[in-house]
Amino acid sequence: MNPRVQIVEGDITKQQVDAIVNAANTSLLGGGGVDGAIHRAAGPELLEETRKIGGCPTGEARVSKGYRLPAKYVIHTVGPVWAGGHKNEDNLLANCYRNSFKAAKDLKIKSVAFPSISTGAYGFPLGRATEIALRETKKFLETDKTLTKVVFVCFGEKALNIYKDIAKKVFGE
Ligand code: ADP
Numbered sequence: 762m763n764p765r766v767q768i769v770e771g772d773i774t775k776q777q778v779d780a781i782v783n784a785a786n787t788s789l790l791g792g793g794g795v796d797g798a799i800h801r802a803a804g805p806e807l808l809e810e811t812r813k814i815g816g817c818p819t820g821e822a823r824v825s826k827g828y829r830l831p832a833k834y835v836i837h838t839v840g841p842v843w844a845g846g847h848k849n850e851d852n853l854l855a856n857c858y859r860n861s862f863k864a865a866k867d868l869k870i871k872s873v874a875f876p877s878i879s880t881g882a883y884g885f886p887l888g889r890a891t892e893i894a895l896r897e898t899k900k901f902l903e904t905d906k907t908l909t910k911v912v913f914v915c916f917g918e919k920a921l922n923i924y925k926d927i928a929k930k931v932f933g934e
Contacts, residue, residue: 763932765902766895766911770921773914774802779870780834781827782861784878787839789817794881795916799835803828811837820856822864832874836864840879843886854879854890858897865908872910877920891924895931 773781773795783799786792789811791800800807806828814837817823822838838861841853857878865873875894879885898911915921 762928762934763899763902765909766898766913766928766932768913768915768921768924768928770915770918772798772916773874773876774798774830776874776912776914777831778872778874778910778912779832780824780836780865780868780873781830781832782822782873782875782878783835783837784876784881784883785811785817785837785839787816787819789814789823789837792882795876799830803830803835807835820853820860822857822860824864824868834868834870836861836873838878840883840885843879843884846889850879850885851889851893854885854893855897858894859901862897862901862905862908866905869907871908872912873908874912874914876914876916877924880920887920887923888927891927892931895924895927899931 784795810825814823817839819839825835827833838857841850880887880890
């Protein structure tokens with residue numbers, strides 16, 4: 762495993778990192794799943810700020826403050842809705858990770874935590890999404906010198922086991 766990558770089970774809103782990534786929707790006005798949990802934990806100031814940002818296209822990322830979260834920033838990215846795999850979903854999901862890493866680099870922060878983007882309400886198959894997440898991470902860390910910690914926060918044991926299995930394949934033992 763890459764020593765800069767951690768895979769944990771838990772709630773992303775509790776992570777002690779510089780930024781957490783939110784699996785948002787294009788409106789950036791909050792929603793269910795991890796988005797709802799992040800807005801509840803951050804407090805209403807988060808919605809005030811994301812309302813001003815004014816939305817985000819699928820695959821892109823926008824930054825806000827973290828307010829009452831332990832994390833100083835939230836990187837909001839919008840994953841694709843799974844539509845069977847022939848609507849550019851893989852590329853759009855890869856873009857979410859690339860653009861979130863780019864945002865982290867621009868913020869000059871050292872640690873970032875990701876949820877499993879698109880694999881809840883948006884229906885992206887978990888194994889396929891995890892492979893994309895970890896491959897993009899590997900690619901980014903090969904050239905990046907600023908991030909010291911990338912945490913994948915798995916919601917439940919099933920997701921944890923899938924991430925761990927695929928990490929072995931992508932990063933080696
Ligand atoms: P999407 O609309 O992008 O599919 P969801 O929020 O529905 O987003 O789900 C994305 C992933 O986040 C799912 O795998 C879900 O299990 C997970 N998730 C939900 N709540 C949390 C949380 N508090 N912390 C970390 N992951 C979470």
